[in-house]
Amino acid sequence: MSQSTQETAIAVSDDIRRAALDVRANAYVPYSDHPVGAVLISDSGRTYAGCNVESANYKGLCAEGSAIAALVSNGERVIKEIYVIGPGAHLCTPCGDCRQRIREFATVDTRIVVLDGDGAPLKQYRMDELLPDSFGPENLDKRSPMG
Template sequence: MSDTSDCPPELLAEELQQELLKFARVAQGQAYVPYSKFPVGAAVLDEHGKIHTGCNVENASYPLGTCAESGALSAMVLAGGRQVRAVLVVGDGEALVTPCGGCRQKLREFAAADLPVLVADRQHIRHWFTMGELLPSSFGPDNLAMTREPNGPAG
């Protein structure tokens, strides 16, 4: 975990961090959370410099809800993005609201180990991690590189 709330400029400029926070706050305000009353918003920056947002959406069949990060990734893919350059998650409370295990794996599909993952509350960015810190020794698309011809023999 980082020891400061500011992500290093070489990973993500302060101005862009604040822009992600602004977008994630708006998304958090749209969350549908009648059961947990715990709204979460996420903002994902893609390889084209576009920001995509998502919020958590609960369901009466509780495990069938969706996380904010998942919604933001879906919006990114729908808009043509295929690489995540940064993500910011906004949630309230004393504890840091980091991506859940499932969302860490979903983010990994579109991101490298050095992806900055910022964690914020409504007022400010509290901490940042890299994807590698949140999901060490992860399994991703590079693990499935084609080692044989499609429909052909291994080799």
């Protein structure tokens, strides 16, 4: 078991922080005015970013989902780390749908980090902390990065 997230310093590189701020700036949020960015690092070391993209029918895309779509669109399948940045000081944790989306491509060691609006780390999670006792590909007899 790893240490509690509260006792461990959370390291976020300047590159990740900048990428998170940059992608959040591209968010299309005319309805919620709640811009979110997500940056993930795959197991190959490549970085993918996404922002939330709203639509008039209120069925827009979350930032995490956009970043995961970029990951998968580039032929990759494993999230090593994912960073989420909201607009303010509050914890902008992935929504329920996105927790399940991240779970699809997460390993037991995947790091999920929530940044504050300035890009400083607020809190870090493992997948089983964010979505305990989760349903995943294994439940459907499919392979998963979880093993």
